[in-house]
Amino acid sequence: MKLAYQHKLSLKPVAPFNFNATVHKPSHFPAPVEYYEQGRYLFSLRLRSQIIGVEMINRGSTEKPAIDLALYAKSSLKPADLSDIRQAVTGRFDLESDLSEFYNGFAKDKILAPISKKYRGARAASSGSLYEFLIITILLQNTVVKRTVQMMDNLLQKYGTQIEFAGKKIYVIWPPEKMTEVSEQDLRDLKLGYRAKTIKRMSEDFIGKPIQEDKLRKLGRDDCKKELLKIYGVGKQSVWYLLFEHFHHYDAFETVSPWEQKIYSRLLFGKDIVSPEKILKEVDKRWGQYKMLASHLIFEDIFWQRKQGKALPWLEKEIRL
């Protein structure tokens, strides 16, 4: 499906703002629902029944941020659509948070200071909808990245829609209702295993009396967490991915999975393995209410380095792409 250029919007994020380190997270597994290059990011969006291709272009600097959004769709966009898109993008990329206190602080922190300077203005972001994020967290469960990638590709090819805009082809995820027409066996045939059931049940939670993403955004961290844990397939590991990346609670760091444990052990203590309790205590002591944002930056930094070709053999062992 080819989408035609319809409209341009201009956004002004709150400074300091780092475009590249916000829109692109090199530690994330690659899914064909987005495209990134320096200064430019494409992703797909469903708005009511419309499919929108969004192209974000960096037009500013860290201290004077500006983003242009070029919007692509089949038919023209109404003022209400534009206002919804503006709101969605602002929310998903957390453009209105003032992080100057964080980025101006911690100057004496040996680990954080150089990284905080390097990525000044970066924030947590998740370009997809809550539903899309939940699909990803389910596919991450109890498996290795390679298989997650395969499951996601299988699902998008079968149930997603391929769109072409701004010179690129990416997918847009299916609407949750789609999964009601699909049997558990259909999903198992895509090598999803027992996740088939989880995806079906989770999708149903978005229909009828749907989960309200906007309402969840307004809740405090603990209330938001409580609501998210009610969703079938969301447990203690997925919930803080959601709280941080999707809902931007910058202190949401309460569990460490085994692979992350190894990486944080190395980055914080220079050791192969340190207990999760010790890691959590350390980040809390160092960074308090910003402990997840700070940890996220040092975590992403090694993946940026890897992307730029730096050899990190100990890391390769942990990611198994």
Added chain:
DNA sequence: CATCAGGGCCCTG
């Protein structure tokens, strides 16, 4: 060839 753990979660006892 077989066994098993892996970016967890649900359910049961």
Added chain:
DNA sequence: CAGGGCCCTGAT
């Protein structure tokens, strides 16, 4: 609140 079961795949 601990522990078993769950799908599939690549590593051993």
